[in-house]
Amino acid sequence: MVTDIEAKVIALAVQAIMFGLYLATLAHCLRWLVYEDEGWKLRPRNRINWVMLGLTLAIFAFSTADLSISLRMVTASIRGENVVVEIILVITCVMESTMFLMADAILILRCWAIYNKLWRIIFLPLLFWFTSLVCTTLLVYWTSMSILDPHNSAHLTYLWWNAFRIFWASRFATNFYSTGAIIWQMVPLMKEECSDCGYIFATCRAFAESGILYTITSTIILLSVLLTDGLGLPVWLLSAIDFSMAGIVFNLILIRVGQHRAWEKMRGYTLSTDQNSQADPTLSSSLHFRVSFVSSTNHSGSHIQLTHRKPATGSPSTVRSRSREVNELAAVEC
Numbered sequence: 001m002v003t004d005i006e007a008k009v010i011a012l013a014v015q016a017i018m019f020g021l022y023l024a025t026l027a028h029c030l031r032w033l034v035y036e037d038e039g040w041k042l043r044p045r046n047r048i049n050w051v052m053l054g055l056t057l058a059i060f061a062f063s064t065a066d067l068s069i070s071l072r073m074v075t076a077s078i079r080g081e082n083v084v085v086e087i088i089l090v091i092t093c094v095m096e097s098t099m100f101l102m103a104d105a106i107l108i109l110r111c112w113a114i115y116n117k118l119w120r121i122i123f124l125p126l127l128f129w130f131t132s133l134v135c136t137t138l139l140v141y142w143t144s145m146s147i148l149d150p151h152n153s154a155h156l157t158y159l160w161w162n163a164f165r166i167f168w169a170s171r172f173a174t175n176f177y178s179t180g181a182i183i184w185q186m187v188p189l190m191k192e193e194c195s196d197c198g199y200i201f202a203t204c205r206a207f208a209e210s211g212i213l214y215t216i217t218s219t220i221i222l223l224s225v226l227l228t229d230g231l232g233l234p235v236w237l238l239s240a241i242d243f244s245m246a247g248i249v250f251n252l253i254l255i256r257v258g259q260h261r262a263w264e265k266m267r268g269y270t271l272s273t274d275q276n277s278q279a280d281p282t283l284s285s286s287l288h289f290r291v292s293f294v295s296s297t298n299h300s301g302s303h304i305q306l307t308h309r310k311p312a313t314g315s316p317s318t319v320r321s322r323s324r325e326v327n328e329l330a331a332v333e334c
Contacts, residue, residue: 002233005077011236012074018244019067025251026060032258052254055106059247062099066092066243086147093143096243097136097167103246104129104174107214111178114185121181128174135167161229168222175215182208206256210249217242 002010033053036043069092076084108125115121139160146156186208221242224234 004231005074007231007233007236008070008074008077010233011240012070014237015067015070015240015244018241018248019063022063022244022247022251025248025255026056029056029251029254032254037258037262055102056251056254059099059102059250062095063244063247066095066099069095070240083147086143090140090143090147093136093139096239097132097139099243099246100171101129101132101136103214103250104132104171104178106250107175107178107210111181114182122178125174125177128170128177131170132167132174135163135170138163139167165225168218168225172215172218172222175218179208179212179215206253206260209256210253213245213249217245 033049033056034043035041069088073085073088073092076088104125108122108129111125112118112122142156142160142163146153146160149156186205217238221235221238224238228234
């Protein structure tokens with residue numbers, strides 16, 4: 001049987017491996033946040049999405065600090081420093097719960113954006129999110145009280161474990177509902193044909209994939225929490241995986257959307273250039289390769305406007321509005 005110290009060592013090793021994968025996605029994510037879509041030119045300050053950049057750096061800080069604190073907790077457990085271990089448990093409880101709440105809030109925000117700011121759509125996930133927040137407060141309080149009042153630790157442990165189960169049940173409900181709502185919204189987009197539907201569908205698909213990963217990890221750890229009676233190897237191991245997965249999936253969304261946005265711009269400029277070339281045969285063929293992001297001028301001096309959006313043939317205004325809402329509110333337009 002695996003002891004508590006061995007379980008912590010195994011979970012720390014897995015968390016370190018996952019942290020390495022997270023750093024790889026972080027470097028790629030920062031490329032799409034800080035640099036232009038084409039080349040390695042830095043974006044102007046007014047074109048950088050500071051909200052997404054701030055969240056990305058905050059998640060990096062939480063992940064790095066949590067790995068360092070987990071290492072300290074393992075060394076304290078090996079040395080038998082029980083008081084230090086309990087204090088570190090309070091710190092890790094605050095950090096990891098904050099990380100989970102942040103990831104769930106972003107998923108709810110994206111669901112809200114895709115449904116055009118309909119508050120009734122996210123009423124239930126918000127209720128589950130606030131339940132997780134209350135459970136986090138109780139977990140921190142009861143863990144602190146077990147340190148100050150060790151004689152009442154048995155009763156506090158019982159309360160702590162029940163709150164821990166409710167916390168993961170609320171997280172599962174939040175992820176399951178939000179992901180299902182996003183996937184449900186993708187169904188009509190698959191049947192529509194318009195200039196903006198492709199970008200919206202790709203964005204919704206990226207959100208759905210992230211939500212599915214959140215839901216899978218939340219489901220597995222919820223089952224382990226419900227089927228066990230203490231912080232054994234399954235709980236330590238799955239908690240480390242789920243914590244790292246939150247940062248990895250967050251970065252993958254920005255990478256996927258950034259790549260698709262660059263591809264759409266390139267395809268839109270190519271189509272716009274081809275149409276202008278057919279309308280005016282005097283255009284130089286080099287225009288296909290050296291095209292301005294704003295405009296270009298033909299040999300006769302006439303001004304030709306180039307845009308990155310395809311002709312909106314049959315595109316409803318509601319779909320275009322939904323595209324803007326997804327970009328702005330979900331903070332994917334880097």
